[in-house]
Amino acid sequence: MISTNWEGNMGFKRKYLSADGLHRVVRHSFERMRVPACPRSNISWQDCLMSGLAVFGLKFPSLLKFEQEKLEPFTRRNLKNLYHVTQVPSDTCLRERLDSLSPEHIRRPFKRIFAHLQRGKALERYKYLGDYLLISI
Numbered sequence: 001m002i003s004t005n006w007e008g009n010m011g012f013k014r015k016y017l018s019a020d021g022l023h024r025v026v027r028h029s030f031e032r033m034r035v036p037a038c039p040r041s042n043i044s045w046q047d048c049l050m051s052g053l054a055v056f057g058l059k060f061p062s063l064l065k066f067e068q069e070k071l072e073p074f075t076r077r078n079l080k081n082l083y084h085v086t087q088v089p090s091d092t093c094l095r096e097r098l099d100s101l102s103p104e105h106i107r108r109p110f111k112r113i114f115a116h117l118q119r120g121k122a123l124e125r126y127k128y129l130g131d132y133l134l135i136s137i
Helices: 004-016 019-031 045-057 063-069 073-081 091-099 103-119
Strands: none
Touching: 019 045, 019 103, 045 063, 045 073, 045 091, 063 091
Protein backbone atom coordinates (compact mmCIF):
# COMPACT_ATOMS: atom_id res chain seq x y z
CA MET A 1 0.00 0.00 0.00
CA ILE A 2 1.32 3.45 -0.94
CA SER A 3 1.03 6.18 1.66
CA THR A 4 -0.83 9.38 0.87
CA ASN A 5 2.28 11.41 1.63
CA TRP A 6 4.26 9.53 -1.02
CA GLU A 7 1.51 10.00 -3.60
CA GLY A 8 1.42 13.71 -2.86
CA ASN A 9 5.18 13.90 -3.21
CA MET A 10 5.05 12.09 -6.57
CA GLY A 11 2.41 14.55 -7.78
CA PHE A 12 4.70 17.37 -6.71
CA LYS A 13 7.63 15.76 -8.50
CA ARG A 14 5.68 15.33 -11.72
CA LYS A 15 4.44 18.92 -11.59
CA TYR A 16 7.68 20.72 -10.72
CA LEU A 17 10.63 18.37 -11.13
CA SER A 18 10.00 17.28 -14.69
CA ALA A 19 11.80 19.13 -17.47
CA ASP A 20 8.56 20.83 -18.48
CA GLY A 21 7.81 21.82 -14.88
CA LEU A 22 11.28 23.28 -14.37
CA HIS A 23 11.07 25.18 -17.66
CA ARG A 24 7.72 26.64 -16.56
CA VAL A 25 9.22 27.78 -13.26
CA VAL A 26 12.10 29.45 -15.09
CA ARG A 27 9.87 31.07 -17.72
CA HIS A 28 7.45 32.35 -15.09
CA SER A 29 10.37 33.88 -13.17
CA PHE A 30 11.67 35.47 -16.37
CA GLU A 31 8.22 36.91 -17.12
CA ARG A 32 8.23 38.65 -13.74
CA MET A 33 11.70 40.13 -14.19
CA ARG A 34 12.08 43.86 -14.48
CA VAL A 35 14.81 44.46 -17.00
CA PRO A 36 15.37 47.42 -19.29
CA ALA A 37 13.70 47.22 -22.67
CA CYS A 38 15.86 46.67 -25.71
CA PRO A 39 14.85 49.30 -28.29
CA ARG A 40 16.60 47.56 -31.19
CA SER A 41 14.72 44.29 -30.84
CA ASN A 42 11.10 43.21 -30.79
CA ILE A 43 12.03 39.83 -29.27
CA SER A 44 11.00 39.51 -25.64
CA TRP A 45 13.45 39.00 -22.80
CA GLN A 46 11.70 35.74 -22.01
CA ASP A 47 12.33 34.40 -25.51
CA CYS A 48 15.99 35.46 -25.32
CA LEU A 49 16.51 33.92 -21.90
CA MET A 50 14.68 30.71 -22.71
CA SER A 51 16.61 30.44 -25.99
CA GLY A 52 19.82 30.82 -24.01
CA LEU A 53 18.68 28.03 -21.71
CA ALA A 54 17.79 25.92 -24.76
CA VAL A 55 21.33 26.31 -26.13
CA PHE A 56 22.54 24.40 -23.08
CA GLY A 57 19.57 22.07 -22.69
CA LEU A 58 19.59 20.99 -26.34
CA LYS A 59 23.40 20.61 -26.23
CA PHE A 60 24.39 23.05 -28.96
CA PRO A 61 28.19 23.28 -28.97
CA SER A 62 28.11 27.00 -29.83
CA LEU A 63 25.82 29.93 -30.55
CA LEU A 64 26.86 29.68 -34.18
CA LYS A 65 25.55 26.09 -34.34
CA PHE A 66 22.34 27.28 -32.65
CA GLU A 67 22.03 30.02 -35.29
CA GLN A 68 22.51 27.50 -38.10
CA GLU A 69 19.96 25.02 -36.76
CA LYS A 70 17.31 27.23 -35.14
CA LEU A 71 15.07 27.11 -38.21
CA GLU A 72 15.26 23.33 -38.63
CA PRO A 73 11.81 21.79 -37.99
CA PHE A 74 13.03 19.57 -35.14
CA THR A 75 14.78 22.47 -33.39
CA ARG A 76 11.82 24.84 -33.89
CA ARG A 77 9.46 22.25 -32.45
CA ASN A 78 11.69 21.74 -29.40
CA LEU A 79 12.09 25.48 -28.84
CA LYS A 80 8.34 25.95 -29.03
CA ASN A 81 7.17 22.88 -27.11
CA LEU A 82 9.91 22.46 -24.50
CA TYR A 83 11.07 26.04 -23.93
CA HIS A 84 7.92 27.94 -25.01
CA VAL A 85 9.91 30.27 -27.29
CA THR A 86 7.69 32.16 -29.72
CA GLN A 87 10.37 34.23 -31.50
CA VAL A 88 13.86 32.77 -31.75
CA PRO A 89 16.57 35.43 -31.50
CA SER A 90 19.64 35.52 -33.69
CA ASP A 91 22.94 34.66 -32.06
CA THR A 92 23.91 38.35 -32.21
CA CYS A 93 20.69 39.44 -30.51
CA LEU A 94 21.13 36.71 -27.92
CA ARG A 95 24.70 37.82 -27.17
CA GLU A 96 23.81 41.50 -26.94
CA ARG A 97 20.81 40.95 -24.70
CA LEU A 98 22.42 38.40 -22.39
CA ASP A 99 25.67 40.36 -22.10
CA SER A 100 23.72 43.35 -20.79
CA LEU A 101 21.96 41.25 -18.15
CA SER A 102 23.23 41.18 -14.58
CA PRO A 103 23.63 37.74 -12.95
CA GLU A 104 21.28 39.01 -10.24
CA HIS A 105 18.45 38.83 -12.77
CA ILE A 106 18.71 35.06 -13.06
CA ARG A 107 19.14 34.47 -9.33
CA ARG A 108 15.37 34.29 -8.73
CA PRO A 109 14.72 31.35 -11.08
CA PHE A 110 17.75 29.54 -9.65
CA LYS A 111 16.44 29.99 -6.10
CA ARG A 112 12.94 28.84 -7.09
CA ILE A 113 14.26 25.71 -8.79
CA PHE A 114 16.51 24.97 -5.84
CA ALA A 115 13.53 25.32 -3.48
CA HIS A 116 11.48 22.90 -5.60
CA LEU A 117 14.35 20.42 -5.63
CA GLN A 118 14.64 20.64 -1.85
CA ARG A 119 10.90 20.29 -1.30
CA GLY A 120 10.73 17.32 -3.66
CA LYS A 121 13.69 15.65 -1.87
CA ALA A 122 15.54 15.44 -5.17
CA LEU A 123 18.80 16.65 -3.60
CA GLU A 124 19.01 13.98 -0.90
CA ARG A 125 21.11 11.59 -2.97
CA TYR A 126 23.69 14.32 -3.62
CA LYS A 127 24.53 14.91 0.04
CA TYR A 128 28.22 14.66 0.72
CA LEU A 129 30.09 15.02 4.00
CA GLY A 130 27.03 15.77 6.05
CA ASP A 131 24.99 18.68 4.78
CA TYR A 132 27.04 19.61 1.71
CA LEU A 133 25.62 19.07 -1.76
CA LEU A 134 27.79 17.81 -4.59
CA ILE A 135 25.98 18.80 -7.79
CA SER A 136 26.72 20.49 -11.08
CA ILE A 137 24.20 23.10 -12.11
